[in-house]
Amino acid sequence: MDEEQLDLSGEEEEITADVVLKTIQTSWQNERLSPEILPHRNDMVECMLGQIQHMERNINKLPKTDLRTSIHKMELSRIKYIICNYLKTRLEKIEQNCIIIINDEKQRIESGTNYLTPLEYRYAQEHLLNIEHHLKQTILNQVPGNMQVFEINKMSTVPNLQSHVFLKANETVHGIVLEDHFGDQDEEIDLEEGSQHILQYKFIADLVKNGKVQLI
Amino acid sequence: MFGEKVIELLKESERNRETLDQYNDEKIRQIIEEMHVLFKLNMNDANATTENKSLWTTVQVRHSALERNKRCLLAYLYNRMNKIKILRWEFGSVLPPDIRELLSDAEYDWFSKYSTNLATYMRSLGQDIGYNGIDLTENLRPPKSLNIEVLCLVDYGKLELEDGDVIMLKKNSTHFLPTSECQTLIRQGILKQIT
Amino acid sequence: MDPYEIEFIGENRIVSIIPNFSYDKIYLICGEFGPFRAGLPMNVPLWLAVMLKQKQKCRIVAPDWMEVDNLENIKEEEKRSRFFTKMPNEHYMVEAKLILGAASEDIPNASEIKTIIKDIWDIRMSKLRTSMDALMKSGGSYGRLDHLTMMEINSVKPLLPAAMDELLRIQMMSKKTTPATLNSSTFSQSGTSQNT
Numbered sequence: 001m002d003e004e005q006l007d008l009s010g011e012e013e014e015i016t017a018d019v020v021l022k023t024i025q026t027s028w029q030n031e032r033l034s035p036e037i038l039p040h041r042n043d044m045v046e047c048m049l050g051q052i053q054h055m056e057r058n059i060n061k062l063p064k065t066d067l068r069t070s071i072h073k074m075e076l077s078r079i080k081y082i083i084c085n086y087l088k089t090r091l092e093k094i095e096q097n098c099i100i101i102i103n104d105e106k107q108r109i110e111s112g113t114n115y116l117t118p119l120e121y122r123y124a125q126e127h128l129l130n131i132e133h134h135l136k137q138t139i140l141n142q143v144p145g146n147m148q149v150f151e152i153n154k155m156s157t158v159p160n161l162q163s164h165v166f167l168k169a170n171e172t173v174h175g176i177v178l179e180d181h182f183g184d185q186d187e188e189i190d191l192e193e194g195s196q197h198i199l200q201y202k203f204i205a206d207l208v209k210n211g212k213v214q215l216i
Numbered sequence: 217m218f219g220e221k222v223i224e225l226l227k228e229s230e231r232n233r234e235t236l237d238q239y240n241d242e243k244i245r246q247i248i249e250e251m252h253v254l255f256k257l258n259m260n261d262a263n264a265t266t267e268n269k270s271l272w273t274t275v276q277v278r279h280s281a282l283e284r285n286k287r288c289l290l291a292y293l294y295n296r297m298n299k300i301k302i303l304r305w306e307f308g309s310v311l312p313p314d315i316r317e318l319l320s321d322a323e324y325d326w327f328s329k330y331s332t333n334l335a336t337y338m339r340s341l342g343q344d345i346g347y348n349g350i351d352l353t354e355n356l357r358p359p360k361s362l363n364i365e366v367l368c369l370v371d372y373g374k375l376e377l378e379d380g381d382v383i384m385l386k387k388n389s390t391h392f393l394p395t396s397e398c399q400t401l402i403r404q405g406i407l408k409q410i411t
Numbered sequence: 412m413d414p415y416e417i418e419f420i421g422e423n424r425i426v427s428i429i430p431n432f433s434y435d436k437i438y439l440i441c442g443e444f445g446p447f448r449a450g451l452p453m454n455v456p457l458w459l460a461v462m463l464k465q466k467q468k469c470r471i472v473a474p475d476w477m478e479v480d481n482l483e484n485i486k487e488e489e490k491r492s493r494f495f496t497k498m499p500n501e502h503y504m505v506e507a508k509l510i511l512g513a514a515s516e517d518i519p520n521a522s523e524i525k526t527i528i529k530d531i532w533d534i535r536m537s538k539l540r541t542s543m544d545a546l547m548k549s550g551g552s553y554g555r556l557d558h559l560t561m562m563e564i565n566s567v568k569p570l571l572p573a574a575m576d577e578l579l580r581i582q583m584m585s586k587k588t589t590p591a592t593l594n595s596s597t598f599s600q601s602g603t604s605q606n607t
Binding site: 073087144 | 355
Binding site: 357358361 | 415
């Protein structure tokens with residue numbers, strides 16, 4: 001059980017397991033608290049899954065009554081909780097806003113900046129097909145004439161990017177513009193390292209994605 | 217009045233926000249019928265509007281009623297779909313008969329498709345690194361302790377644990393079990409946590 | 412997030428224990444801990460401390476800040492200040508709840524400490540209610556909340572952000588509203604729905 005360093009395939013620098021864990025924890029927290037879906041961290045998740053697997057094999061070699069067994073199991077079940085909840089939260093967002101997410105994702109795939117994992121993307125597409133099928137079968141095919149159209153734009157729900165969120169600044173960021181909706185009273189603020197704020201998500205969405213702030 | 221029935225339908229589903237009611241087949245049939253009546257009336261009058269301008273308003277109102285009915289029907293269905301999704305997370309891929317009865321056949325079909333899509337996703341998780349997938353319907357709450365004390369509420373029979381031990385779950389018996397292995401049984405109402 | 416999830420996050424904090432057994436270092440994913448030497452203090456994550464305590468394998472050492480005089484000072488300071496003072500620990504409430512819950516016999520003056528911490532929490536919560544009120548009255552769309560802990564912030568969810576969302580919505584509607592004229596387009600339904 002002495003594997004402290006693990007190799008992130010494709011990357012030269014080695015990254016320790018506890019750093020991977022911290023990254024996942026942060027991603028989980030942000031995902032839980034942001035209105036929109038965030039770029040996936042599949043690299044980190046897979047890395048951690050590998051680590052868990054490795055650990056589980058080692059635990060099996062220990063006697064069942066060994067104190068270490070229960071300590072390791074407890075840690076693993078904590079980590080599994082984070083991973084499960086993280087992935088589940090993403091699925092919930094994908095289901096809820098699947099039309100807009102698929103549309104946005106199509107463009108992001110073209111530019112190579114996809115937010116969803118290939119699995120998630122497939123899940124989203126299948127989910128939308130299922131919805132469409134059910135609505136058609138039950139209602140749309142029964143109603144008269146031009147009422148039968150599946151109006152995808154009317155069905156589409158979007159995340160509310162104007163919703164207010166709490167955040168903590170991981171580093172100092174100057175000049176965040178709190179745009180007034182009507183354009184006449186824009187306000188500018190600085191986020192000092194460690195300071196905490198509540199404001200509209202859309203003003204700091206990019207900072208969440210690049211790790212300069214953390215949602216709390 | 218037009219559009220009244222569909223409002224009754226929506227009110228019905230608003231009344232029990234948390235739980236699923238019986239699918240209201242009859243009312244939906246009536247609403248769709250109303251739509252066919254309105255549509256026919258409009259078809260008949262539409263051509264006459266060029267001569268008779270006053271008909272135009274009538275046609276517009278009927279059209280709005282049609283749109284409204286359609287939108288509300290879809291909302292009713294969509295709302296139920298969201299509730300049916302939750303059932304998958306609670307009960308797994310097999311629904312208890314009393315709940316299955318609340319769904320229309322088409323809804324059961326939707327449930328199965330949702331279930332399959334979710335299962336495919338979960339099974340594929342981590343496959344690149346030799347995993348057989350991850351069940352996301354487990355680990356729903358942060359773990360507090362590895363084992364919990366549970367009371368068995370029904371005569372369930374044998375349960376084989378991950379470590380190979382087999383225990384007998386009888387009504388009113390208590391057991392000290394790994395938390396991760398009894399979550400599903402707790403959700404299904406077979407076990408109850410007592411610690 | 413639910414309070415039990417905040418607690419879960421707080422459980423990663425490092426605390427000091429005195430084990431009653433000896434063991435080699437243990438290599439966890441979140442870091443290495445030990446070696447365990449019976450009678451010698453060492454650091455572990457809070458979740459592990461509670462777990463070992465439940466198995467009667469250790470005593471938990473009271474964190475530096477968990478001490479009557481220190482807490483009395485914090486309480487006075489909190490009363491005096493208009494602002495939120497910096498707490499000795501980002502998860503003071505979680506730490507207090509778990510340690511005092513699992514190991515009150517290890518902590519000197521445990522019940523007194525419990526009371527003071529509860530007082531501090533109450534003072535801060537009442538301050539928080541006042542500031543929320545002020546924020547909303549000023550037509551608030553932005554607020555600064557330094558030194559509030561995660562558990563405290565969580566206690567005003569979803570009320571505060573939801574109220575601010577609603578206020579923004581009303582402001583946008585009132586600016587948008589133009590005298591309504593009834594024409595045919597009023598009948599067409601707008602189909603966009605927004606989830607919040």
